[in-house]
Amino acid sequence: MMSLHTTTIGDGPAQLVFLHGIFGQGKNFTSIAKQLADVATCTLVDLPNHGRSPWTDELSYPTLAASVAELLETIGSPVCLVGHSMGGKVAMRTALEHPELVERLMVVDISPSVGLGTNFGPLVQAMQSLPLADLTNRKQADELLREGIPSDTVRGFLMQNLRHEDVDGSGTRRWHWQMNLDLLARELEGTISDWPAIDAHYDGRVLWVAGEKSPYVRQDAYQTMRELFPRYVLVTIKDAGHWVHSEQPAAFTSTLRSFLALEG
Template sequence: MTELLHYTQLGQGEPLLILHGLFGSSKNWHSLAKQFAEKFTVYSVDLRNHGSSFHDAQMNYQVMAEDVEALINHLGLQPYSIIGHSMGGKTAMLCALRCRHKISKLVVADIAPVNYQHSHTDLIGPILAIDLNRVSSRAQVDKTLATDISDPMLRGFLLQNLGREGDSWYWKVNWRAIQQQMDALVDFPLNSDDNTDIPALFIRGENSDYVDDRGITAIHQTFGNARIETMSNAGHWLHAEQPQKFTELVLHFLG
């Protein structure tokens, strides 16, 4: 039997899936999920090698889409709407292309169906260099990472993946698998004839470079019924930087 992704469920109404980005988890979306749950049954999912979901050496969009589809089939959800940010947005797009008859609406946050040069392997090396057997506190890990990762907010985000059981520390993220499969994660498995007319909303951050002219062209070629909104005063983590505006845009689109 296929191992199922971990998820949390909130609210009542039509089903709505939320897929987080790289190095994130469903917990990053808890506040927004509570707002969406006023109108929908919200399933906040931990993608493979993240959060409380299983670890696996394979890490690409085909297997991640299959994971989501297995969960959908297990829960018996169709039709459903889906929101995805960054890596989760690429997974959501592939789900829409593979199972377009099951998805009613698609929301993608600050990512396009293209390959990227953005690689985050420089963050993984310092993390893997830490010997968790010698760690006594979260602050100690933060201090160690500060040598290579100067941004305290970024370190705080990464440290959300540090778990503890008794006196033992562990990483919820499978850093090694992600490091080895990063080329697949910055790419997107798109065939020239892949397209769908599913109603789609793409929201990009004004201060982000993830959805440029090349990305906009790819969006319209692949998603013929797509609308693109640019959120002012927001970067790549637009849902965290402008949560109220993001929620308003999504709820207006989902209806």
């Protein structure tokens, strides 16, 4: 069993579990969870190869879903599972393979067969080109990344993974990427962008949330979405791109709160 790193916020009656996207961490949902603490006990998960969770040698959605299912079994009651981007695909797979563990599902700005490689590839290249051994401080890293990642918001998000610490017990601190960057880079246009075929469907409530300015929930995916999740409802958040929850947090939180309140 893989022990995933989690953080719990709130003590409300609903069980709400968040799965972040590629290069993210559970703490990306901290502010959202605090806003929902009165209605939900929120579990913020670091997926494998991210944050403080263990690294693996290989990556696939079935194995990622299995690790999440092991975690959900420890909660003891079906949850509302929320997944963004890559985490949305993991959440989908978990609901399809372990429907008894997922009371309802919220998929954020991703669809089954849509990949991430085209837009995320340049981010990987910029991070891999950062001269970690020569860094002296975080400001220098920010300046070196600016050309390849011009967006302050995206650069700041990615730099949450840049750590300066003693990683091998030698007493010497060094700069390193906390996520398994080499594995994620290798799988970005393969496993992570793929959607392995599955003969299943999930009959629970599903809310699909798309950013108005994002390309990841497209009309040509609707048929597959309906086949896998026949009860899904699509909501589009205005003036939001791919990181819906950080770009429009109030609208996202309100939408999720309403979804939690729905009966059946």
